[in-house]
Amino acid sequence: MSKNKKDSAELTLTERIEGSLNSFLARNKKVAIIVLAVVVIGLITLGIVTSVNNKNLQAQFNTIDLLETAYSDLQVMGSEDEGYQAKYDELVAGLNDLSVKGKKYPSLKAQYLLGMVAFEKVEYQKSLDSFVLTYSNAGKNYLASLALTNAAVSAEELGNDSLALEYYTKVIDEFGLSAAEAPKALFGQARLQEKSGNTELAKATLQQLADQFPTSEFAKIATNRLALL
Incomplete structure (x- = not known):
């Protein structure tokens, strides 16, 4: 086939394809418009949902900032001070409300602070439950190792040494020696191991x-303790 004939054949084929496509679009114009409208509406809806979610999350960050400030303010007040109970009740209500709004940082921090409030009120079962829930929801967030360490302390206060040892051990096993709470967790392990008679x-x-944390206050106590064992 000559080049001119080949070009003519390709042109004819192209024209036929374009003609078929135009014919299809003409026959299905309404369907095409509906599909396009659905796609556009879907994109608009996605944009609106994303915008609303971002605004909601920002509002939660603003709320947890205010609640943390309220928590700090409460620390310098005595339980007998005027207005203390009202501020306490308002804080707990706000933390409870925020803690159930998902697993983002503001909700996790609210759940953690509920544990701190309960611990300070000597409500160790409540603090244990709050810290364990925070740990369970936090994944690899730094709050996970912090909450797990505090759960161990709460378990000790409840007299459950075996559970406390389990949590201290989990801190090291799951988060490693790079975790900020690692020295405290190791020291907690050692105390409970010695208490159970496992001196070696x-x-x-x-x-x-x-060896791992020579400048830590816990390491200094550990060195002194080693000299006595």
């Missing part, structure tokens, strides 16, 4: 603490 394991844990 306690010594090994204290030595690990002293």
Whole structure:
């Protein structure tokens, strides 16, 4: 086939394809318009939902900032001070309301602060429950290791040494020695190991603490304790 004939054949084929496409669009113009409208509406809706979600999340960050300030203010007041109970009730209500609004940072922090408030009120079962829930929802957020460490402390206050040891051990196993709470967790492990009569394991844990965190206050206590075991 000559080049001119080939070009003519390709042109004819192109024209036929374009003609078929135009014919299809003409026959299905209404359908095409409806589909396009649905796509546009979907994109608009997605944009609106995203915008609303972002605004809601920003509002939650603003709320947790205010609640943290209220929590700090409450720390410098005595329980007998005028207005203390009203501020306490308002704080707890706000934290409870925010804590159930998902698993983003503001909700996690609200759940964590509920644990702190309960601990300070000597309501150790409540604090334990709040800290465990925070840990469960926080994933790899820094609040997870912090909450787990505080859950261990709450368990100790409840007299449940085996559960406390389990949580201290989890801090190291799940978050490693890079976790900010690692020295405290190791020290907690060592104390409970010694308390249960496992002196050799306690010594090994204290030595690990002293070696890994030589400048930590817990390491200094560990070194002193090692000299006595």
